[in-house]
Amino acid sequence: MNTLLTSKARGAAHTRRRLALPSTRAWLAAAQWCVTLATCAFLVVPVVMSIVAGLTVNYFRGVASGLTLRWLDEVWTQYHDSVFLSLEVAAATLAITLMVGVPAAYALARSRTRLSRLIEELLVMPVALPGLASALALLVVYGGFSALRMSAAFIVVGHVIFTLPFMVRPVCAVCAAADLRTLEEGAASLGASFVQRFFTVVLPNARPGILAGALAVLTLSIGEFNLTWMLHTPDTKTLPVGLADTYASMRIEIGSAYTILFFVMTMPLLLAMQWLGVQTPGTGARKAQKTQKTHKAQQAQQARTHQDAQ
Template structure:
């Protein structure tokens, strides 16, 4: 339900605005309460106990290393799935083979299968390689397996647009090489889709728990694993302070990638 203003613009009705506001409050309310719990001296007393940053300092002292490890893991995961996923997406978008369609469906299995099951499969396949099993790279492989379908699906849809296919065929008929077509035409056109998929991959990698919990070691503990440990072994103020740090880490990156995606979309508009 919308209302038309005097300028001809459609304005949402008060009812829709109210429903939207309540939905936002429903989603953000628990998060805000959790953040506040990490900034008070005593959660049970509330704001009356006074504000403090001692819980944040305690979390940073005990778990600060997990922040940098998780950021490195998420950024490397994004880079890896771009390098692997974009060529794979192009092959799937241009292939008419039934095997390509079957591969595209199989690619979604890591998303459909529980993370612990995927982790168990990786342990069975590579667990005997002790140096690799205990390293940061083992978790990275797990994150790549889990997030690659999101990159491939998103960029495949972008590459399958009829206008882009026609443009590619026209460039090929004029004698352009594959390198010129891919890097000069296709890549700039699908860059907004790549950025949008990268945003998804980054957030999934940074917040992934089930798979990471199965694959991590005491030396490769990530943010979500540390968060679970803090909730299980310490008071709620510490766990809530950890949530605050998690949000401070992820929100600037999310806003930056979203802004970049919007700028690229505007740049590609005719």
């Protein structure tokens, strides 16, 4: 009898637990999910609608008017030069930021003086200024050189100034986390020259930061509008400037089709940034620890070999 009553009591308690209201933590988690999904919808829905507009025969009639690739064909026919120019500018910007930004980040990471911190802040300053202000400064200083002013190199100069901090900062962070000074001292004790240390110790450990910076530079260069709009000429019109022209002077379907083209170019870069992680400091630190252990093991082995020889 007691056993039967006990089992009934347990069943009633289990039923009450099942019917109990969710806890405060569950309500907070649900609210966070709702806010996140609403924010994503607010940001993504306009992009989806713009893409659909570029594939419909008539935007005002919607999908009911039918789907077509006509607008994409017109955009490619009129603006394919802008596509190739944007890729060329982005590639040139990336090459220059790699050649300048990686050594600069290495030097800033190794130096701990106030001067190095001041230089780092000066490098970041163009990000804090509006793109129009930076472009105006370039026009005031270098606009008199007509050969430079009329070429795409002038846009590359502006893009390098704007994107250089996005190369320096991640590389500098990885180099600082990896404790390159200790690693280089270990390599130097094994007889490695500065060039050997830079290419075999510094660059492998800075690779996550270099990769993150390269993806950021490419994405920002392809999508930069404010600075490019001030610096471009009719013969040096990049993708963002062409996009603004299509929305201002042509049908909404053509502007939306141009958005699709822009989307196709930039999305692989954004997906690559997500796939590769871009958590550069942690990755660099783990690789640095492995490399440091390897150097210490090599030093210990060298010391044992020297003792045995004696």
